[in-house]
Amino acid sequence: MCGIIGIVGHEAVNQQIYDGLTLLQHRGQDAAGMATCDERKLFVRKAPGLVREVFRTSHMMRLQGSMGIGHLRYPTAGGSRISAEAQPFYVNSPFGIVLAHNGNLTNAEVLQSELYRTDRRHINTSSDSEVLLNVFAHELQRAAGSDKLQPDHLFQAVTAVHKRCAGGYAVIAMLVGRGVLGFRDPYGIRPVILGKRESEKGTEYILASESVALTGLGFEVVRDLEPGEAVYITQQGELFSQQCAEKTQLSPCIFEYVYFARPDSIIDKVSVYSSRLAMGRKLAEKIQRQWPQNDIDVVIPIPDTSNTSALELAMRLGVKYREGFVKNRYIGRTFIMPGQTMRRNAVRQKLNPIGSEFKGLNVLLVDDSIVRGTTSEQIVEMAREVGANKVYMASAAPPVSYPNVYGIDMPAANELIAHDKTVEEIRLAIGADGLIYQDLDDLIECVRESRPSMEEFETSCFNGIYITGDVDATYLDKLQTARADANKDNSTDEELVDVGVQ
Numbered sequence: 001m002c003g004i005i006g007i008v009g010h011e012a013v014n015q016q017i018y019d020g021l022t023l024l025q026h027r028g029q030d031a032a033g034m035a036t037c038d039e040r041k042l043f044v045r046k047a048p049g050l051v052r053e054v055f056r057t058s059h060m061m062r063l064q065g066s067m068g069i070g071h072l073r074y075p076t077a078g079g080s081r082i083s084a085e086a087q088p089f090y091v092n093s094p095f096g097i098v099l100a101h102n103g104n105l106t107n108a109e110v111l112q113s114e115l116y117r118t119d120r121r122h123i124n125t126s127s128d129s130e131v132l133l134n135v136f137a138h139e140l141q142r143a144a145g146s147d148k149l150q151p152d153h154l155f156q157a158v159t160a161v162h163k164r165c166a167g168g169y170a171v172i173a174m175l176v177g178r179g180v181l182g183f184r185d186p187y188g189i190r191p192v193i194l195g196k197r198e199s200e201k202g203t204e205y206i207l208a209s210e211s212v213a214l215t216g217l218g219f220e221v222v223r224d225l226e227p228g229e230a231v232y233i234t235q236q237g238e239l240f241s242q243q244c245a246e247k248t249q250l251s252p253c254i255f256e257y258v259y260f261a262r263p264d265s266i267i268d269k270v271s272v273y274s275s276r277l278a279m280g281r282k283l284a285e286k287i288q289r290q291w292p293q294n295d296i297d298v299v300i301p302i303p304d305t306s307n308t309s310a311l312e313l314a315m316r317l318g319v320k321y322r323e324g325f326v327k328n329r330y331i332g333r334t335f336i337m338p339g340q341t342m343r344r345n346a347v348r349q350k351l352n353p354i355g356s357e358f359k360g361l362n363v364l365l366v367d368d369s370i371v372r373g374t375t376s377e378q379i380v381e382m383a384r385e386v387g388a389n390k391v392y393m394a395s396a397a398p399p400v401s402y403p404n405v406y407g408i409d410m411p412a413a414n415e416l417i418a419h420d421k422t423v424e425e426i427r428l429a430i431g432a433d434g435l436i437y438q439d440l441d442d443l444i445e446c447v448r449e450s451r452p453s454m455e456e457f458e459t460s461c462f463n464g465i466y467i468t469g470d471v472d473a474t475y476l477d478k479l480q481t482a483r484a485d486a487n488k489d490n491s492t493d494e495e496l497v498d499v500g501v502q
């Protein structure tokens with residue numbers, strides 16, 4: 001899962017993109033990048049690290065221009081912290097294109113072969129984002145030829161991308177000296193939202209992964225991009241849009257609502273906060289059905305993503321709610337850290353229990369999800385160490401039993417604690433006295449509450465159904481090898497120099 005943003009304004013946009021990336025930092029902590037355009041000059045800065053670490057004053061001063069794009073990297077395909085795979089990626093031909101991508105192409109290997117053999121384009125990294133950029137660049141060259149670039153050329157190229165590329169993808173690209181383009185896969189798996197604001201010099205536009213980036217920068221939400229749709233904003237502020245896919249079906253990734261998105265975001269007209277409240281309510285109803293005589297004394301969330309669900313759950317059960325863990329804000333989100341070793345070491349550095357909230361009590365710990373079980377096992381152990389009498393665990397999401405192939409590094413199947421275990425076996429593995437999961441039907445209902453017309457969701461990590469129809473056992477076997485934590489822990493980091501003016 002990555003964060004992307006693009007702005008077309010009338011004055012320098014570097015600070016706005018920086019601020020927008022900080023608002024989206026939760027979507028990727030591996031690397032950050034920004035590209036801006038001043039007339040026909042391109043400026044690029046990208047490197048491993050958080051936004052505040054990557055962009056210093058000297059870099060910001062060089063990032064000139066009234067339009068630009070930004071990216072936050074969370075590794076799914078490719079290496080985990082390899083500097084060469086920081087985005088945006090750039091190709092010189094045609095027109096000069098920089099591209100930022102959130103998602104994962106499930107046919108990247110086939111596309112890379114086609115690019116080399118047929119399209120005569122070379123790929124320098126193992127990133128599927130570079131593959132997508134080159135597919136788009138090739139199709140744009142075919143559509144435009146030697147003509148002056150027109151919006152229709154871009155839409156023709158996106159149409160061809162949809163025909164060639166499979167998987168989940170949200171893209172923001174900038175054409176040097178011309179404009180910013182955004183598009184979304186035909187299933188709408190990954191989110192993109194459009195916003196605008198009026199200035200003294202005219203209308204300014206923004207595209208981003210989440211609405212929080214728009215509202216935080218003072219932009220008005222216009223709408224989410226439709227599945228398969230492309231939006232093009234010229235450097236002069238003209239807006240063009242077109243549906244570029246023959247067949248579409250809005251099927252957003254449901255894990256956005258469970259974990260990834262900020263609670264104050266609205267994605268596809270659904271409030272993330274309201275969804276999480278509903279998750280807590282539904283989970284409380286299940287506890288009342290299955291544990292009617294429960295002896296829970298206190299409900300404690302695993303901060304921060306589960307706070308909303310845990311509070312609603314406690315209210316519905318009529319049990320005390322306490323924030324029993326203090327979170328170190330300077331430790332990244334453990335789920336999106338590359339490598340099991342780093343995640344395991346980070347848990348105790350990240351969370352510290354308040355002993356008085358546990359001692360002698362029967363505690364229900366609430367988490368947004370249980371993926372590998374690393375965090376859950378250690379947190380249960382910490383609760384016992386500070387004197388909890390009994391430690392129960394509740395997950396606001398169903399068991400994560402299958403890998404996600406559309407942009408979430410929800411890893412190789414053999415690293416998922418629920419892949420080959422029953423709920424009772426998982427309970428024993430994490431050391432809890434009781435364990436309860438949300439039902440998938442209830443989770444879907446929670447997200448649909450504020451938009452009943454939304455019929456489908458991408459839920460493959462819970463049920464193993466891959467909506468693009470191209471994921472089979474062979475693909476999953478290859479994915480397991482590529483995503484194995486043992487491989488990621490051995491990855492190397494490289495120094496990245498400032499790209500400078502192109």
